[in-house]
Amino acid sequence: MSLDYSKDMVQFTKEPKLVELDNLISKPMDTNPSRKYFIALAFTSSLMFLGFLCIGYTFYFGIGAWGNNQTIAWGFGITNFVFWVGIAHAGTLISAILYLLRQRWRNAIARFAEAMTIFAVICAGLFPIIHTGRPWLAGYLIPYPNSMNLWPNFISPLDWDVFAVSTYFTVSLLFWYLGLVPDFAILRDRAKDRIKKLIYTFFSLGWRHSNRHWRDYEKAYMVFAGLATPLVLSVHTVVSFDFAAAILPGWHSTIFPPYFVAGAIFSGFAMVVTALVVMRKVFDMENIITLNHLEKMNKIILLTGSMVGYAYLMEAFISWYSGVPTEQYVAVNRAFGNYAWAYWTTVSCNVFFPQFFWFKKVRRSIPLMFIVVLLVNVGMWFERYVIIVSSLHRDFLPSSWTYFTPSVIDFGILIGSFGLFFTLVLIFTRTMPVIAMSEIKGIVEGAQPSHDGGAH
Amino acid sequence: MARSNNLHSVAAIFDTPNKIIKAAEKVRDEGYNKFDVNTPYPLHGMDKAMGLSSSKVGFVTLFCGLFGGSFILLFMWWTLAKNYQLFIGGKPFFALPAFIPITFEITVLIGAVSTFIALIAVFFKLPFNNHPLHDTDYMKTVSVDKYGIYITTEDPKFDKEKIISLFKSLGAVSTDLIYLPKQEKFSMFNLKFVLFLIFVAAGTSGSTYLLLNKLMYITPFDWMEFQEKYTPQETSLFFGDRRSMRTPVDGTVAKGFIPYPYKGIANPTEVLSNPTIPTEDLLKMGKKKYLTFCSPCHGNFAEGDSRLNGQFPNGPTLHSDKIIKYSDGMLYHIITNGQNAMPAYDLQITRHERWAIVDYIRVLQRAKNAKNSDLVEIKKESTTNGQ
Known part of the structure; x- marks a missing residue:
């Protein structure tokens, strides 16, 4: 049996009618979820509650419940933070940068990717806050006039993080909601159930598909894309400043901002592909999210993966070229020291395996691409782990050299963050349209007026 | 239609x-x-x-x-x-x-x-x-x-x-x-709406009260109020004398508190000589310390006009001939050791500060009993400074 990889498995026999698109996309909201859905939800929410239990344990007994110690003060907490912030970058890249570049294939995946962005930022935001140990005092991070005349230190990269991540979350949420308003209006007009109608009416704000509104809407969408584009690049740049602005060998490097941004897009796209492969199958959306979409995303993964590989090489080169013995020691120790296993996991998952995407057959094969993107997810987590732990575990004072051993609580919170993420994704797929209906309708063949037909 | x-x-x-x-x-x-x-x-x-x-x-x-x-x-x-x-x-x-x-x-x-x-x-x-x-x-x-x-x-x-x-x-x-x-049309004073407002008000104030007055005082949200450590004067079950504060080893000398050899002696042989040079800074410090520790009884200008108005034995004036004739060491000794109703100030005031106070008392005495020649001297200084 030979498979034709140049074509998708299932095709619409003819160009879909708009009403068919509506029916298909809103099917998850119109029908009752299957038993499989509830099993999946039960599984992910159990993981989530496991995570919450571990977080509660941490709050009660303190950060000592983690594997962190004096030498390695940033263990899993910050690794997970950087990992999730990285995942969050794909959504805004797809919705903003590809919009500005007029990549219309983005319309099919933009909504889902944006939702993943928001959920990933929620997961990410959790970690620095619980890492403080007393998250109920996090209000001090916000500059407000208080009796102690105390202001945040605005020149600290950790404070920049607060501003960057919260701005990113707010802007992504508004951008996402703005796109959802017309779709909520469609769902409102479809809804038969009274409560469903009430909810969709509330969120659609009384949208009327008016062209006088579409005019401002499209302009505002463009403006948001323009604002979000530099923002998405700035967020991981600021996260990389947490490391690059420190004087620690292995962190103090000017390559970090572009290296982190490339890594973020790389891991974000990998996560989006991972989720889309499952989602399009479960909801029969192969006709809307086609193999062509996935192939294009795989190409971006290949590109950014190679950029990350270049950054690994450059890091090693710079440490040799700098002539600083400590830098050289850290580079050698990273590759051949205690954490060699983690380093080579990173390199093979992030640099070696994505190279298979040079082959069209791999790019267009669902099982193969699924394996590669899963490896990329693993590799990108280990990349942050290596950067943080392997740089910290050899202190300036050899007497405090140590090895990081995560505790059970560490793993519980990491697993819990995945549970939280996928629980939110599962709830999202059943309550909101996973594909932007009003956007996808606009790019169907014959949806736009022909220039010779009516207008002139 | x-x-x-x-x-x-x-x-x-x-x-x-x-x-x-x-x-x-x-x-x-x-x-x-x-x-x-x-x-x-x-x-x-x-x-x-x-x-x-x-x-x-x-x-x-x-x-x-x-x-x-x-x-x-x-x-x-x-x-x-x-x-x-x-x-x-x-x-x-x-x-x-x-x-x-x-x-x-x-x-x-x-x-x-x-x-x-x-x-x-x-x-x-x-x-x-x-x-x-x-x-x-x-x-x-x-x-x-x-x-x-x-x-x-x-x-x-x-x-x-x-x-x-x-x-x-x-x-x-x-x-x-x-x-x-x-x-x-919706009436403003609809019973349901008023009940709803009352419910919201009760809910908001109740949850705020619980949050700020109860929740913030249970572990782990308790602002570190309860810590596993001894606070001063606390009982200890660990030590034999049941005191959490430990007494220092006999003969321990705290930093900056060298024992004073003439402690308790009324009139020591006046061997102490003033080690300080009365610079402007030193006199400023002496003034500050004098106003803090000495002025309540001896008065701001050492005239024995206590601010305490007889609620406490009045300190004598420091402008009497007897005290003017005292050596610096004697004044230092009285501050350190105390005299009659005056307590010892060796624990409140450091040695250096005590000498600064002595210098300041000398300044007051000189100012109180100024001669015409002093005024001439001051005028001369003012003109050379161009004032």
Whole structure:
């Protein structure tokens, strides 16, 4: 049996009618979820509650419940933070940068990717806050006039993080909601159930598909894309400043901002592909999210993966070229020291395996691409782990050299963050349209007026 | 036509994008201006067909974004360079490069939030859930796959029959009359509403009380009030003497507290000589310490005019001949050792400060008993200083 990889498995026999698109996309909201859905939800929410239990344990007994110690003060907490912030970058890249570049294939995946962005930022935001140990005092991070005349230190990269991540979350949420308003209006007009109608009416704000509104809407969408584009690049740049602005060998490097941004897009796209492969199958959306979409995303993964590989090489080169013995020691120790296993996991998952995407057959094969993107997810987590732990575990004072051993609580919170993420994704797929209906309708063949037909 | 007074608009449905564009152009050319087109997605060229100018929403972003950016930059300058200067490794208080990330983020944040609010509230005038179009078949059709146009009765050229025939001539699939919805009235002092307000008020105050007065005092939210450590004067079950504070080893000398050899002796041989040179700084310190420790009994100018008004034995004046004749060492000895009702000050005042007080007392004595020659001396100094 030979498979034709140049074509998708299932095709619409003819160009879909708009009403068919509506029916298909809103099917998850119109029908009752299957038993499989509830099993999946039960599984992910159990993981989530496991995570919450571990977080509660941490709050009660303190950060000592983690594997962190004096030498390695940033263990899993910050690794997970950087990992999730990285995942969050794909959504805004797809919705903003590809919009500005007029990549219309983005319309099919933009909504889902944006939702993943928001959920990933929620997961990410959790970690620095619980890492403080007393998250109920996090209000001090916000500059407000208080009796102690105390202001945040605005020149600290950790404070920049607060501003960057919260701005990113707010802007992504508004951008996402703005796109959802017309779709909520469609769902409102479809809804038969009274409560469903009430909810969709509330969120659609009384949208009327008016062209006088579409005019401002499209302009505002463009403006948001323009604002979000530099923002998405700035967020991981600021996260990389947490490391690059420190004087620690292995962190103090000017390559970090572009290296982190490339890594973020790389891991974000990998996560989006991972989720889309499952989602399009479960909801029969192969006709809307086609193999062509996935192939294009795989190409971006290949590109950014190679950029990350270049950054690994450059890091090693710079440490040799700098002539600083400590830098050289850290580079050698990273590759051949205690954490060699983690380093080579990173390199093979992030640099070696994505190279298979040079082959069209791999790019267009669902099982193969699924394996590669899963490896990329693993590799990108280990990349942050290596950067943080392997740089910290050899202190300036050899007497405090140590090895990081995560505790059970560490793993519980990491697993819990995945549970939280996928629980939110599962709830999202059943309550909101996973594909932007009003956007996808606009790019169907014959949806736009022909220039010779009516207008002139 | 009983309901004709309630008429909101005349609407028509078209089934292809080309037809709706043509219809919009025609309606515009006929001179109507209170009309709108409803399409399930934005149509290219519709703004031109309807004669709409380009959107002004970008200006909101521009002005609000620039305002937000400049505001936060000024704010950071004010907090870190003016209101509370943080000295970090000799770096400048106003460090522009380090302020750029937050300035950028806030520019984007304020720009985006203001655009969103302006778009929804000002440009769209939403939420608007009782618009006459809602819940009509017209709305339910245009939200799926058809293209609609309507002209409202507010239009000066509105004429129902004429508009219907215009729409039909343009190839409308159907025409529709949209009526204003029935006005619903809600009384302010409806019992349910008042009960709801009371419920909200009780809920808000109750949860605030519980949060601030109860929750914040249970572990682990207790502001570190309970810590596993001994506080001063606490009982200890661990040590034999049941005291958590340990007494130092015999003969321990605390830093800066070298034992005074003449302790308890009324009139020591006056071997102590003043080791200080009365500089201006030293006298300033002596004055400060004198005013703190000595002046309550001896008076601000050492005249024995106690501020305590007899509630405590009055200290004597320090301008008596006897005290003027005392050596510096004797004064130092009295401060250190105490005398009659005066307690010893060796634990409150350091040795250096005690000598500074002695020097200051000498200054007071000299000032109180100044001679004419001193005035001449002061005048001479003033003129040389050019005052």
